[in-house]
Structures are given as C-alpha cells and as structure tokens.
Amino acid sequence: MTIIIVVAVIALITLWVIGSYNRLIRLNVSVEEAFAQIEVQLKRRADLIPNLVETVKGYAAHEKTTLDAVVAARAKATAATTPGDVAAADGQLTTALRGLLAVTENYPDLKASANFLSLQEELSTTENKVSFARQFYNDNVRSLNQAIKTFPSSLFAGMAKVSARAFYEIENPADREVPKVQF
Amino acid sequence: MNFRKLQSANQWKTAGLLAGMGLLVGLVVFALLTYFGKGSTAVVPIAVTIALISVWGSYFLSDTLVITMTGARLIQREENPKLFDLIEEVALASGLKMPKVAIVQDNAPNAFATGRNPDHALIAFTTRILEVMDREELQGVIAHELSHVANRDTLVSAVAATTAGAIAIVSDMMMRMMWFGGGRDRDRESEQNPIALVLSLIVLILAPLAAVLLKSAISRKREALADATAVAFTRNPTGLRRALEVLQADTTVVAQKSNAVAHIWIESPLDGKSVSKMFSTHPPLEERIAILRAMEGSN
Numbered sequence: 144m145t146i147i148i149v150v151a152v153i154a155l156i157t158l159w160v161i162g163s164y165n166r167l168i169r170l171n172v173s174v175e176e177a178f179a180q181i182e183v184q185l186k187r188r189a190d191l192i193p194n195l196v197e198t199v200k201g202y203a204a205h206e207k208t209t210l211d212a213v214v215a216a217r218a219k220a221t222a223a224t225t226p227g228d229v230a231a232a233d234g235q236l237t238t239a240l241r242g243l244l245a246v247t248e249n250y251p252d253l254k255a256s257a258n259f260l261s262l263q264e265e266l267s268t269t270e271n272k273v274s275f276a277r278q279f280y281n282d283n284v285r286s287l288n289q290a291i292k293t294f295p296s297s298l299f300a301g302m303a304k305v306s307a308r309a310f311y312e313i314e315n316p317a318d319r320e321v322p323k324v325q326f
Numbered sequence: 327m328n329f330r331k332l333q334s335a336n337q338w339k340t341a342g343l344l345a346g347m348g349l350l351v352g353l354v355v356f357a358l359l360t361y362f363g364k365g366s367t368a369v370v371p372i373a374v375t376i377a378l379i380s381v382w383g384s385y386f387l388s389d390t391l392v393i394t395m396t397g398a399r400l401i402q403r404e405e406n407p408k409l410f411d412l413i414e415e416v417a418l419a420s421g422l423k424m425p426k427v428a429i430v431q432d433n434a435p436n437a438f439a440t441g442r443n444p445d446h447a448l449i450a451f452t453t454r455i456l457e458v459m460d461r462e463e464l465q466g467v468i469a470h471e472l473s474h475v476a477n478r479d480t481l482v483s484a485v486a487a488t489t490a491g492a493i494a495i496v497s498d499m500m501m502r503m504m505w506f507g508g509g510r511d512r513d514r515e516s517e518q519n520p521i522a523l524v525l526s527l528i529v530l531i532l533a534p535l536a537a538v539l540l541k542s543a544i545s546r547k548r549e550a551l552a553d554a555t556a557v558a559f560t561r562n563p564t565g566l567r568r569a570l571e572v573l574q575a576d577t578t579v580v581a582q583k584s585n586a587v588a589h590i591w592i593e594s595p596l597d598g599k600s601v602s603k604m605f606s607t608h609p610p611l612e613e614r615i616a617i618l619r620a621m622e623g624s625n
Contacts (some may be wrong), residue, residue: 171423174457177421180418184418194495229544255388264408264411265411268411268412268414268415271415272414272418275416275418275559276418277418278419278561279421283421324547
C-alpha cells in the first residue's frame with residue numbers, strides 16, 4: 144500500500160514538473176511567433192509606402208520634408224534587425240506616416256482620388272494590424288514573464304533556458320497619450 | 327472593473343453553474359433510486375446516450391450545420407475585402423487563425439460565431455449589420471464573435487445542452503413509466519418514507535426546468551465573458567458598446583429559420599418574446615452596455 148502511494152506521488156510530481164517545463168517552452172515559442180507576426184505586418188507596411196509616397200507626390204510634390212521623413216524612416220525600418228532597433232524604427236515610421244496623412248488633409252484632389260482612397264484603407268488596416276500584433280506580442284511577453292517570475296514555475300525557468308523578455312515599446316510620445324482606458 | 331477581472335469572474339461563474347448541473351444530475355439519480363428503486367437507474371445511461379448523440383453530432387458538424395440552419399453563405403476575400411481586413415485585424419489581436427466568413431441575407435443587424443474549435447471556426451454577419459455599422463463598431467462585433475471561438479463556447483454550450491437534454495429525457499421517461507403504472511416495485515412502498523417519495527417526485531418533475539434555467543444562465547455568462555474578452559482583444563470598449571447601442575436601437579429581428587440556433591447570435595433574436603430574464607440566453611443589452619461604459623470610464 145505504502146509503495147503504491149509513494150509511486151503515485153512520484154508520478155504526480157514528475158507529471159507536474161514536465162507540465163510546468165512544457166508550459167514555459169510553449170510560452171517562449173508563442174512569444175517568438177508573436178514577434179514574427181509583428182515583423183510580417185511591418186514588412187507589409189513597408190511594401191505599401193513607395194506606392195503611397197508616389198501617389199502623394201503626384202498631388203503634393205512640395206511637401207518634400209514630410210515625404211522625405213517617411214522615406215527615411217522606411218529605410219531605417221527595413222534595415223533594422225535587432226528587436227530594439229525594429230521597435231525604434233517602427234515608432235519613427237508610425238509618426239512619419241501620421242504626419243504624411245495629416246498633410247494630405249490639405250489636398251482635396253488627392254483625398255478624392257480612387258488610388259489614394261484604396262491606399263488609405265490598406266494603410267489603416269495595416270496600421271491596425273501592426274498595433275494588434277504588438278499588443279499580442281506584449282500579452283505573450285506578459286504571460287511568459289509572469290511564469291518566469293512567479294513560484295513555482297520560476298523553478299524551471301533555468302532548466303527550460305527561457306528568460307524574461309522586454310516588452311515591445313515604440314519610441315513615440317504621442318502613442319503613450321492615446322489610450323484613454325487603463326487596463 | 328477591468329476586462330481581466332471580468333473574464334476570470336465569468337469563467338468562475340460558468341464553472342460554478344456547470345458544477346450545479348452535475349449536482350442536478352446527481353440529485354435526479356438519487357430521486358430515481360428513492361422513487362423507482364434500483365432497476366430504474368438503467369434509464370440514465372440510455373438518456374445520456376441519446377443526449378450525447380443528438381448534441382455532439384451537431385457539435386462536430388456545428389460549422390456546416392449552422393450554415394444550413396441560418397441560411398448563411400460562405401464568402402471569399404474578394405467579395406468584401408474590407409470585412410476580411412477587419413477580421414484579420416482582430417484575429418491578429420486574439421492570436422486565432424483566420425475563421426471562415428459567411429453572410430446571412432437578413433434585414434436585422436446581427437452576427438454569430440460557431441465551430442467546434444478555432445480550426446473550424448465560422449463567423450457570420452447579416453447583410454444589414456454590414457450596412458449599419460461603421461468600422462469601429464464592426465470591430466467590436468467581430469471581437470465579440472472571435473471571443474466565443476477563443477473561449478470555446480460551442481463546447482461549453484454543447485456540454486450544457488447534453489446535460490439538460492439527458493435530464494429532460496430521464497424525467498420524461500419516468501413520467502411515462504408512472505402513467506403506465508410500471509416501474510415501481512410494489513414491495514418497496516411499505517418501507518419508504520412518504521416524504522422522501524414526494525420530494526423525489528418533485529425533483530423528477532422540476533429537474534428539466536432547473537436544467538433549462540442553468541443552461542440559460544451558462545449562456546448568459548458566456549455572453550458576458552465574450553464581451554470582456556472582446557475588450558481584451560481590441561482594448562476598445564467603445565466600439566462594442568456603440569455596436570450594442572445600434573442593436574438596441576434597431577427593433578427588427580432576424581427572420582429565424584430555426585429556434586435551435588437562437589443562442590448563437592450576438593443579439594438574441596428571441597429577446598422580443600422572452601418571457602423572463604431567467605430564461606433568456608443573453609444578458610439584457612442595457613446591462614451589457616452599462617458594463618462596457620464602466621470599462622470606458624475606468625481610467
């Protein structure tokens with residue numbers, strides 16, 4: 144009888160260790176997948192920009208500074224490789240694009256053009272996708288970090304070779320002001 | 327109240343209600359034993375089997391079955407790229423796969439989601455909801471529907487329906503047995519406490535009603551949970567709140583092909599005829615709007 148109990152307890156503990164270990168690995172993989180998704184969406188946005196810039200140039204060629212800022216930010220974003228650089232370049236490009244869209248408000252002809260309208264829709268959905276991909280990444284980082292820092296899953300973090308990740312924060316003061324709701 | 331607290335509160339309430347259903351099953355079996363004696367419990371596996379087959383058949387085929395029952399038509403990206411963009415956005419926020427998308431030709435604004443798991447998810451919109459709602463509102467609706475997918479609500483409601491169905495069948499069979507005088511062992515009568523007999527009979531009669539009430543309560547909790555999860559996805563309670571207000575202002579009701587699928591819409595098509603809050607599958611719209619409004623305010 145005692146032997147059965149001892150074996151059962153050992154089996155339960157083993158299962159629990161395996162479960163905790165696998166959960167950490169899974170969380171870590173989700174974080175990586177979520178980051179890959181951000182990059183996919185950023186690439187989509189980068190691909191959209193040349194077309195957008197050309198279209199705007201056709202109507203508002205003298206908005207050179209704004210256009211150049213977008214082109215420069217895009218170049219930086221496509222060159223970025225480390226997560227930190229990607230986030231920084233992402234923030235700059237987001238700001239530059241907002242500046243560009245604000246400028247287009249002054250050009251009724253441009254705003255009325257069918258080409259621009261479809262670009263605008265594509266750009267706004269891509270912006271949303273980028274921001275949701277960031278949010279999903281941060282949610283995953285949050286779960287991972289929580290698991291790594293709280294007992295008892297913290298015991299297995301070293302064994303699973305996973306470590307806490309940094310949140311994806313874009314360098315843009317305007318972005319910090321936007322959320323009115325705190326969660 | 328933030329969405330994380332709301333999510334876990336509703337998860338706990340569902341768990342409690344499902345436990346209540348389990349308790350009800352136990353009570354029914356106990357009443358059967360008391361009233362009819364040991365032989366009668368054979369109906370329980372029969373009832374469970376019937377309920378399992380009828381409910382889980384539709385669970386596995388939910389995505390295809392519901393299409394037929396609601397008259398929905400699957401669409402491809404080319405037919406409505408804007409809608410697909412919106413759904414892709416929310417799918418990204420939720421980490422779910424892109425679901426199948428369908429349109430129901432109907433003059434009432436409404437939407438639903440179904441499918442036994444995220445791989446078989448289907449999300450459908452009436453033609454009207456796509457006309458009356460703006461981008462932000464539709465995003466809220468999509469987030470609510472994808473929340474049902476993420477929370478596995480097809481599974482939860484299948485479990486609830488199976489239990490309620492099995493209880494109804496047991497109760498029904500017992501009533502028939504009583505009318506036909508069979509079942510009860512004559513020699514048991516003398517040794518049984520009459521109060522226990524009456525109580526057992528009451529349990530058997532009222533159990534199906536209690537099961538339906540529990541099932542409706544579970545459905546309401548899942549709706550509240552989907553609202554909270556939707557906010558977790560979009561971080562924007564305003565969109566869904568405004569969408570619900572549009573639904574509230576609109577009095578047209580989906581032309582139902584079948585009452586069996588009433589519970590899956592975002593706004594219950596039965597609300598107009600709903601007898602009382604206890605039986606409705608959705609919390610009242612005013613209540614849902616008030617909760618979302620409180621989330622907007624909580625800064």
